[in-house]
Amino acid sequence: MKCIIIEDHAPAQHILQKYIRSTEALKLEMTCCDALEASTYLHDHSIDLIFLDINLPRFSGMEFLRSAQNHPLTILTTAYSEFALESYQFNVVDYLLKPFSFERFTQAVEKVMTMTQSIQQVGQEHATPADKYVYIKSSHDLVKLNRDDIIFIKSDSDYTEVITASNKYLTSEPLKDWVAKLNDDFKQVHKSYIINTAHLTKISHNKIYLTVDQVIPIGRAFKKHFMEKLLKFTGS
Structure with missing residues (x-):
């Protein structure tokens, strides 16, 4: 973690x-x-953590906290305890009273590390791409599916089957609509089949073997393009 010290002594x-x-x-x-020097530095540099004294010349540490917007996580280092309660309104993780030991310093840093990991985890959860999920109309239900769970899609006359490891969903959407809405992990290998290549286990002659013990045919019109894209060589 990149850090700065704001301390005049x-x-x-x-x-x-x-x-x-x-x-x-x-x-x-x-x-x-x-x-003030720190504010100028932070304007041009990305910092993860500040060690901030409260009793500073020109502009106190508390004034800095009150005025700064979206400043990094902060550990206060001071001889004065009276600002402890107020400081926790301003992204302050811990409050070190001088003089403090290395052990106490380490405890404060560990708090910062724990908080940072929690923030990152929440950010990752909320950063899930919108295209990770797909909605299908199956019977009278609207079903939300994780695209990664889809193993293959099969067109069968008037309806389409969407196959996962645990379920089969019937929908009236034609196969061409699925080609448009799925990402590059999905390949059409036959006029009636789209497969999720993440679930491909083996290709033998004109057959594709999937993780659910399903064998999918490769259509002649699709084989060359599929093999070039997926396996980086030209199929026979």
Whole structure:
């Protein structure tokens, strides 16, 4: 994690620099003597964590917290405890009262790491691509399916079968509509079949073997293009 120190006293700077150098997860990018200098630096640089003193010249640490928008996670380092409660409104993870030991410093950093991991996990969950799911009209139901669960799709006269490992869904959507809505993992290999290549286990002659013990034929009109795209050579 990239971090900066905002501290005007040299001895306190040296202690923090020593602790940060002794912490593998941290990389010190800058030591600032006041909050205005830090604000200028943060405007042009991406930082994960701030070690912030409260009693600073010109612009106090609390004023910095109140004025800054979307500032990085912050650990306060101060000799004054009276601002502890207010500080937690401003993205402050921990409050280190000087003088503090390396063990106490490490505990604060571990809090930051835990919080960062939680934020990343939530971000990943909410960053799920919209095209990860597909909706199908099956009978009187609208069913939401994860595309990765679809093994193959088969066209059969007036309806289409969507096959997963646990279910089969019948829909009136024609196969050509499925070709348009699916991603590159899905290949049409026959006039009546689309397969999810993630579930392909073997190709033998003009047959494709899938993970559900299904054998799908490769149509003559589709074989050359399919083999070139998937296997990077020209089929016979």
